[in-house]
Amino acid sequence: MNQAFLFHRLRLALLRNSWRAAFGQSSMRPLVVVLCSLVVWGFVFAISWGGFLFLQMEVGVPMTGDIVGILLDLLFLSLAVLLIFSSGLILYGSLFSSAETAFLLSKPVAADRVFAYKFQGAVAFSSWAFLLLGTPILLAFGIVGEAPWYFYFFLPLYFLGFVLLPGALGGLGALLVVNFVPQRRKQVVGLLLAALTAALLLWIYRIVRAAPADLWRDEMREAVTRLLSYFTFTRSPLAPSHWVSLGLRRVVRGEIGSALYYLALVWSNGLFLYLMAAVASAWLYRRGYNRLSTGGDLRRTAVPPTVAPATESPNPPPSVAASPLRREPWVDRLLYGALPFVHPTTRLLLVKDFRTFRRDPQQWGQILVFSGLMLLYFTNIRRFVENLEGRFQNGISFLNLCAIALLLCTYTGRFVYPMLSLEGRKFWILGLLPLRRERLLQGKFAFSMVGGLIIAEGLALVSDWMLMMPGEAILLHALTVAVLAAGLSGLSVGLGAIMPNFRESDPSKIAAGFGGTLNLVAGLLYLLLILGSMAAPWHAETILESTAVSGLIPKGGVIASGVILGLALGGACVILPLRAGIRALREMEF
């Protein structure tokens, strides 16, 4: 039997059985997943539709013109970069460090067949987010641009052809890195990511610097033209992302011949690159597997542990009370010493989680990139707003707070929720430790809370300072962020303990699973409630002060009530999920 067909049948059987196992028992689960996806999809669609409509109706930007073209170029270029890295990393994991490939490579199966099978899985997994977030944008573009019916037929064809390119590049990258720099593969990927981030930050910085302060007020054709010149690199005639953008705009214009040309360009290059990757895998896959298994790994030197035994004694011995991490790295000692009010055992668990997190650049790298981008935007915002009226500053400050809250929600959903599940099959080791099981959750809660507070409070402070917000707003925002960090941490840690997934070792897959999605939805709801009750009244009141209806609003009372309500909500979202999580953990069998 043809091996390609065999792998195709294997995938179908795995999908069918997984579907039955996941959804066969209850119709609630698929319903929640579909509903959540629809909510996110609908939200992105509404924003995109409104945005395109605004550009077309208010600003007079044609949908098939250069400005929208740049937006589409940027969308596809950023998607390509994300797909190169995500499919490369997923392929690296599944080709070189999974039990399945060791099993397959011991069978009489061609290396390029295994590569093809894994490639399809990696590209499908890494591009699902585009389906959820990209399709509503493109559909909104088509609707606002009054695209002909065949636009919606061309759309999936362009998408399928396009994902082959970054997927194949990612796969080629993984094969080459493992074959030629097996001992430095993590450093190479880290350097590439750092270089990419630096280039992105520099580019954004230059755009911000180039933007005139009164861009939003007057017609500034020259300034806009200058600003657009910074985007010319996205419009290179050799960039596949540009072919997709051009092709889709041609479809909207009804130029089918030209659209087919760009479609053929995308597909022929995608298939060619995929063929290159497959041929390379026939030569390099087994060789790379061998290289990685025999000396590819760097031996990591870690300081030998000198942690004193964790005890539940009410009077811990002096050595524990002082510092059981005397010879550990300074950051661990700093973290341990910074929280004297937390029980020593909980602090040791917190340090363990921090150490695990710190040694996984894939985890903190993402936080660093997002926080860095946000910080860059905040530090340059004054240039835009110094000529704006107070109410705009007020509104921007609230939007910035919303963005920080979203970052917190992502951090807890993506990194904190999977933490307990990641203890995996070795969880029984923690289960057997001479400590109360609630300490495990308290440790993870403290870790999440401290990390969230450090990032979010810093960002909120910079944002408010740059916007020259009054002291009471700064205080209110700081309190809101603290309540958000506490509640989101409580939800993620609690739900993570109630719905653990000990079979999965990939945190992104745990976060994307049913429990992770539920946690994300709960987090978003909590975020809306807290922002609505604690921060929104102050901003609304400040804006309305200058209007005729200001007299109708009871000043102070609404804000105070909102803060009290927010604090109560925050408390409930810490106590209730943690209590339920502790109960689940106590009843857990290993």
Place this chain on the structure above:
Amino acid sequence: MIKLDRVTKQYGTKTAVHELNLDIPSGELFAFLGPNGAGKTTTIKMMCGLLFPTTGRVLIGGHDLRREGDRARQLLSYVPDQPFLYEKLTGREFLQFIADMYGLPRARAAERIAEVIELFELHEFVDDLSERYSHGMRQRTVFASALVHEPRVLIVDEPTVGLDPHSVRRLKDLLRQQANRGTTVFLSSHSLDVVEELADRIAIIEHGRLIACGNLKELRARAAVDGSLEEVFLTLTQHESEPANRLR
């Protein structure tokens, strides 16, 4: 059937296997012993084509694993110490997948699958997803899949770990039967009683070097011990571990 010709394997600067020569004919049950980290698993992985020798050649049925890997792997089955099953496949689907992978015709595959289900008594759970299997059930399914295409070489790494006495007995009978039918069985194990009972020849490896190879009688003579395989093994490996001997 299995031939290792001056095989050396290096992990960076460390030599895991050094100038190893083995020649194992068809129908022999060959046991491979050694302390932890001696190079057993590395040798087995080279015999399956998962790793390549730094120098030397591994031949299975006359096919060089490096140059004719797929032909060589067509002849063998490997049961690792931590066997792999697709969690979301049933035992029957897994057996079918393996039969298809080795290119068994449809009718022959159905026949063989029915035979191994019977042989390993898989009836009760073969249509359940393997994620629900116990360790013993998994081990039986993996052995069934290893034999479904009637390999000429069966390589088994630590097969008795976690099995109950009944299963161990059944496994020992099975390995003996396979060897009697002409299959070359390469068994790596720390269960010296199992090896003593089953093996036609025994090789002992330490620090990547073959320190002894022969039947039990020959090994006893080499160790100058007239006792069990355990005593022979301990004497030989202890002797080889002494600093003076290691420097030779």
